[in-house]
Amino acid sequence: EPEVTQTPSHQVTQMGQEVILRCVPISNHLYFYWYRQILGQKVEFLVSFYNNEISEKSEIFDDQFSVERPDGSNFTLKIRSTKLEDSAMYFCATQYTGELFFGEGSRLTVL
Amino acid sequence: GQQLNQSPQSMFIQEGEDVSMNCTSSSIFNTWLWYKQDPGEGPVLLIALYKAGELTSNGRLTAQFGITRKDSFLNISASIPSDVGIYFCAGQLEEKLTFGTGTRLTIIP
Numbered sequence: 001e002p003e004v005t006q007t008p009s010h011q012v013t014q015m016g017q018e019v020i021l022r023c024v025p026i027s028n029h030l031y032f033y034w035y036r037q038i039l040g041q042k043v044e045f046l047v048s049f050y051n052n053e054i055s056e057k058s059e060i061f062d063d064q065f066s067v068e069r070p071d072g073s074n075f076t077l078k079i080r081s082t083k084l085e086d087s088a089m090y091f092c093a094t095q096y097t098g099e100l101f102f103g104e105g106s107r108l109t110v111l
Numbered sequence: 112g113q114q115l116n117q118s119p120q121s122m123f124i125q126e127g128e129d130v131s132m133n134c135t136s137s138s139i140f141n142t143w144l145w146y147k148q149d150p151g152e153g154p155v156l157l158i159a160l161y162k163a164g165e166l167t168s169n170g171r172l173t174a175q176f177g178i179t180r181k182d183s184f185l186n187i188s189a190s191i192p193s194d195v196g197i198y199f200c201a202g203q204l205e206e207k208l209t210f211g212t213g214t215r216l217t218i219i220p
Contacts, residue, residue, distance in 0.1 A: 100156065102153030
């Protein structure tokens, strides 16, 4: 069964460092998303990406965040200067037309 | 932004009991979805609802899309140990999903 894969599964970083989280979407999917889940809280929408550009973003997705598809396969989320409150699970999700498929997530711990 | 109120926050039930949880919103959605999340994993879709009033079953799970498009419920019948986890409702309008706060289901042996 096709799946969305995310790397790394866990990253520990110092506050102020840059982090890049990677996602390999299902091959024929057109819509890509990043969601965030702070420990014990609900899953929150960050950004949606279609046709090589951001189609929608939430208030959380400020100037510290960026997304891109650098090589047509990977879909990345970059956090330029991490803050303590960026510690969370980050989920990539991809979609063709219907069901949203989630990756298993990347846990980011900012110290 | 849109807010989804999901209740209850947690449930402690015995194996074999039925479970009911619901979500309400202040605004309408075009699609309602129910996800289950196991520890350390991403949400997995259980049921998707696309029309107001729609009632859909998936095995022991039944979900309904409220007529007002502002609410949905999920029922699980005859719970089993592997039902343990966190259940999230999600409403979708265009592309974005808005998730509820989750219902943590615990099954008491």
